[in-house]
Amino acid sequence: MTSFLSRALLLVLGLWLVAFGVNAQQAPTLGAFYDYNVVGGDRVFNQSNTNTIVRAKVASVRRPAQNLNAADVWRGIENVNAAANTALTAATSVYNTAAAATPTATLNNPELGGRTYTSGVYLFNGNATVTSDITLDGNNNPNA
Numbered sequence: 363m364t365s366f367l368s369r370a371l372l373l374v375l376g377l378w379l380v381a382f383g384v385n386a387q388q389a390p391t392l393g394a395f396y397d398y399n400v401v402g403g404d405r406v407f408n409q410s411n412t413n414t415i416v417r418a419k420v421a422s423v424r425r426p427a428q429n430l431n432a433a434d435v436w437r438g439i440e441n442v443n444a445a446a447n448t449a450l451t452a453a454t455s456v457y458n459t460a461a462a463a464t465p466t467a468t469l470n471n472p473e474l475g476g477r478t479y480t481s482g483v484y485l486f487n488g489n490a491t492v493t494s495d496i497t498l499d500g501n502n503n504p505n506a
Contacts, residue, residue, distance in 0.1 A: 390459035394445075395452035397437065403450055406430065406439075421446035 399418040400406050405425035408414050416435045420427055426441040440446040466482035474486075475494035480501060 390456045392456055393452040394448045395456055398449050398453070401446075401449045401453045402427070408434070419449070421449040423447060423450050 395401065397419050398421055399416045401421040401423075403423050406420050406422040406427040408427070408429040410429055414430070414434055416430070417437075419437045419440060420430060420435050421440040422442065423446045424442065427439050430439060432439070440449065460483060463483040465485035467484050469484055469486045469490075472488065472490050473493060474490050475492045475496055478497040478499050480499050481503065
């Protein structure tokens with residue numbers, strides 16, 4: 363027979379696990395999307411006369427990417443091929459997982475740039491713009 367103290371400790375531990383388990387957000391698995399910064403289901407189009415630098419890969423599924431060259435994209439461009447399709451499938455899965463998650467914050471300002479975002483699920487209703495840098499702060503958590 364267990365002591366009262368042991369049962370109380372187990373109850374507290376169980377409640378603690380439930381409380382933190384319910385509130386914990388698990389980042390979606392990125393799969394093939396992990397290597398990409400930009401994935402376009404139709405095409406990726408860069409505005410002319412811009413200084414765009416993409417530090418990962420670009421995938422353009424139905425039509426070739428426009429106004430990007432190898433010097434602009436550090437890890438390559440996948441145009442209308444199986445790798446682009448795989449990246450789109452993975453990106454869609456990540457989006458659907460995030461869309462189904464419970465938001466941890468709602469954003470009301472249409473300008474997303476110039477801010478630091480910690481790990482969480484952000485809800486934004488409407489159109490958003492990014493005219494300056496966005497900082498993602500995972501608080502030194504490699505799973506953020």
